[in-house]
Amino acid sequence: MILAIISKVLLAAGCGFLIVGSLGVNRFPDFYSRTHAATKPDTMGLILSMLGLALYDGINLNSAKLLLIVIFVAIGNPAATHALGWAALSSRLMPWFRKGREPR
């Protein structure tokens, strides 16, 4: 019972982060900042959702499998994000900076 409630709270929070991430992709001004919005809240949303699902049926072998997904995403996601950022930098894409910043 308590486990089911925790599971639902985790799932709801995970969905919340996924929605925030999608909003951020739309609102942020340039590629680099959108990379942040597209990848980070997603990782968090996925981790929370997977934890929620792992607890949904009680703790069993499937929970371990779901936790392994979390670990793989935690290793794979930053690698992919870095690849995106590095590709953008290599093709000389200028990051957006807030106006009014003076060159030093």
Place this chain on the structure above:
Amino acid sequence: MASPSTTSSARSGTPATLLLIVFLAVLWIVFSGKLDPIHLGYGVLSIALVVIMSRSLIGSRSDPLLNEVLARIHWGRALVYPFWLFGQIALANLAVARLVLLPSMPIDPVLLRFKTGMKSPLAKVTLGNSITLTPGTVTLRIKDDEFLVHAIHEDLAAGLIDGSMQRKVAGVFGETEHETIECELIRDAETVRREEGW
């Protein structure tokens, strides 16, 4: 703070291949959940295949440094580190969510350029991945000992500017010279053009 386990494993050297086999075996059993000879046999075959294919990556022949690096890892800290990192990720996620949801969207992107004294590639990759995993900061480039990081706001990179994340990673890998050297903040296109030579 050298623990007894660090010194004993440094003497024999942690066999990377054995670690890989144990890891894969646990993984196989968790995923398959079946313990009959047929399924375990498939597992042994698969593990052998993976070990053979990744021989050049993890074998001591192509990278004699790896075993040395593994021997210096502080395993106690390595176990605690993911939990610390998860806490950081959760906190930073809330900060990014706030930036996204505020109507004024007060983002102020900044490029950070800093050098690290860490020597082992594994430690640098771990630091780079941790930076990217923490919302608000993405590792754009690691060249030799120089990191280039894009942060969506200076506050979200505080742990990098004061070097606390570098210290954590250095602690896990038993690196002694981890001081962040000359962390530079770039906030305008002119400086980027000048320093990158675009």
